[in-house]
Amino acid sequence: MTMKQNKEKFDFKAFGQAIKAARKAKGISRNQLADTLNIAPRYIASIENSGQHPSLQILYELVTLLDVSVDQFFFPEREQEKSTRRRQLEVADYGISVIFVYRF
Numbered sequence: 001m002t003m004k005q006n007k008e009k010f011d012f013k014a015f016g017q018a019i020k021a022a023r024k025a026k027g028i029s030r031n032q033l034a035d036t037l038n039i040a041p042r043y044i045a046s047i048e049n050s051g052q053h054p055s056l057q058i059l060y061e062l063v064t065l066l067d068v069s070v071d072q073f074f075f076p077e078r079e080q081e082k083s084t085r086r087r088q089l090e091v092a093d094y095g096i097s098v099i100f101v102y103r104f
Contacts, residue, residue, distance in 0.1 A: 010053075011051060012047070012051040012052065012053050012054070013050075013051035014051075014073060015047075015051070016047045016048045016049065016050070016051050018068050018073075019047060019048055019062055019066060019068060020048035020049075022067065022068050023048075023066055026066065028066075030044050030045060030048075033065075036065065037061050037062070039058065
């Protein structure tokens with residue numbers, strides 16, 4: 001006997017808005033971002049404006065390229081701890097920034 005679990009679906013609209021804001025803050029056009037990620041500009045538009053669910057790979061590439069933290073979206077009820085340390089690693093060859101968050 002299998003039991004269905006009621007799973008809450010994640011609303012990606014706020015995430016899409018954060019991606020759009022970060023992209024604009026960095027002065028990157030939608031076409032430039034799409035070229036960098038090797039995807040269609042309309043896919044970026046759908047993520048930003050309609051809350052389309054990006055693939056895991058695209059989600060990872062967006063947050064690392066644009067320095068967007070996903071904690072606020074996946075764990076909204078958690079407050080950022082004061083002991084959180086962020087360390088940013090610049091990968092010069094690819095122009096990618098990765099933020100590591102450590103909690104003690």
